Amino acid sequence: VSTYRRDEAVLWRASATAVLIRRPQDPTVLVLDGLSGLVWSALEQPRSRDQIIEVIAAELGQAPEEAAALVTEALRMLETQHRLVAPQKA
Amino acid sequence: MTAHDPDVTLGLLRAVAAHGLPGASPAWPPEPLPDRPWQRLRAVATADRLSGLLVAAILDGALPATERQRTEATDSHLAAMAHVLDLEAVTLEVVATLRRAGIDVRLLKGSAVAHLDYPDPALRAFADVDLLVPPGALPDAAQVLALAGFERDLPPRRQIWELRYAKDVTLYAPAGAVQVDLHRCLVAGPFGTAIRLEDLWGPPEHVTLAGVPLPALGAELRLVHAAYTAMLGDYEPRLVALRDVAQLMARPGLLAEALRIARGWRGDVVISGAVGLAVERLGICAPEEDSGRLRPLRPTRREARWLGCYRSHGGSNSKTLLGGVLGLESPAERARYLAALTVPSRRYRAARATRNRRTEWRQAARELLRR
Helix, strand or coil: CEEEEECCCCEEEECCCEEEEECCCCCCCEEEEHHHHHHHHHCCCCEEHHHHHHHHHHHHCCCHHHHHHHHHHHHHHHHHHCCCEEEEEC | CCCCCHHHHHHHHHHHHHCCCCCCCCCCCCCCCCHHHHHHHHHHHHHCCCHHHHHHHHHCCCCCCCHHHHHHHHHHHHHHHHHHHHHHHHHHHHHHHHHHCCCCCEECHHHHHHHHHCCCHHHCCCCCEEEECCCCCHHHHHHHHHHCCCEECCCCCCHHHHHHCCCEEEEECCCCCCEEEEECCCCCHHHHHCCCHHHHHCCCEEEEECCEEEEECCHHHHHHHHHHHHHHCCCCCCHHHHHHHHHHHCCCCHHHHHHHHHHHCCCHHHHHHHHHHHHHHHCCCCCHHHCCCCCCCCCCHHHHHHHCCCHHHCCCHHHHHHHHHHHCCCHHHHHHHHHHHHCCCHHHHHHHHHHHHHHHHHHHHHHHHHC
16 A cells, blocks of 8 residues: 655645645745645645545545545645655555 | 724734733634724734734634635735745755855744744744854855855945854845845844854754755744844834744743843843733733743843843934944954944945935835835
8 A cells, every 4th residue: 555745845834725835946836725735734644545535534524435536636636747745655 | 992993903913913822812803803904904914924823813713704804814824925935945045055165054033933833834924034154154154145146235344244243144035035134143232242152053953844954043042032033123022023932931941041041141131021021912921930030121220221222122223233332341342343333344335325215215115015
């Protein structure tokens, strides 16, 4: 099972509605709101995909199977599009 | 008194600054503010770097707010946090540049206290980059940054001034308008020149930015610095500085240690004064264990003379600088200080003559727009 980790080489702040992220060499500030922000917050410690789904589903008051598809999509976006999280073999 | 009364805004601003502190029980309004006082509160809280605490007070249900007010507060906070990320990116660049030149640093003020002393760094906004460099390294550090494209606000007053007496040198990052203050000392004036600079270079605590550990002052020195900034930094003590003092002094044993350090610099009156101000303006209590250690703010004649050099106590910038001589012990050192201060270089004089007025206008306009 892979666990996901945040990319540590970024600067970030979490506000009430979004997480702001920027890389030191790139002035673009990325705004993670909605589920992607929740995924980032859930990764305060390394977690597997199922654990992330569990944490976020509990926060949203949903069953894990209800949240699974959207959380997986947000995780995929953070991993492949923004390269802000990466899986590692546990 | 109405909700439009500036006193009401100030009272609410203090309540925001105290939000979440143990013992603080401010009087919040029973319902959302009308538009004008709300806009004033939001603008002043943002300018005073309290946007994170304003949002926290709303989300915690302490300060009633409409949906629009909540959105506006959050938007202001997001803008402040985006700027903070820019500042931290510049911090990393500056530290890497100085380290390559073999110059050690300590992270000061905003970024350090945000990460080390607040429960969430997003609660503490800041507006510039502050770094301490070792005694004697300030001219080299400024030169290294200038070669890397940073622009000084003024040429050196005198080489010896920056080597031995200056509080700091201000530079601007090549891209954007980020201000970098390279400090040699914590404050100007007599309380600054009385500081034993080697005391600042004890074991550091570390802040990790983008995976890079950066050394900051130890907690007791951060409290001393916050107190000196609150008492001596501005005409009126900034609430964010008082919040820093309150945040730090709540930690067991820290206030006693800060008092011990400052006593060695003849500055314990500054610590007692800052704690008194934090208690009064934020409506909190000093830690019970420390209440016996704090002096009532009845300065001795020497302390009153030193305090009177600062704008917060009726002084002026010139008086602060001139008063720096009072903190020096030896007559020879005092003579060198006065010579370095009062006979600036030709380049410095020329730059002051051409830039001074423009700077004043810009500053005045900024303040007008802010308030």
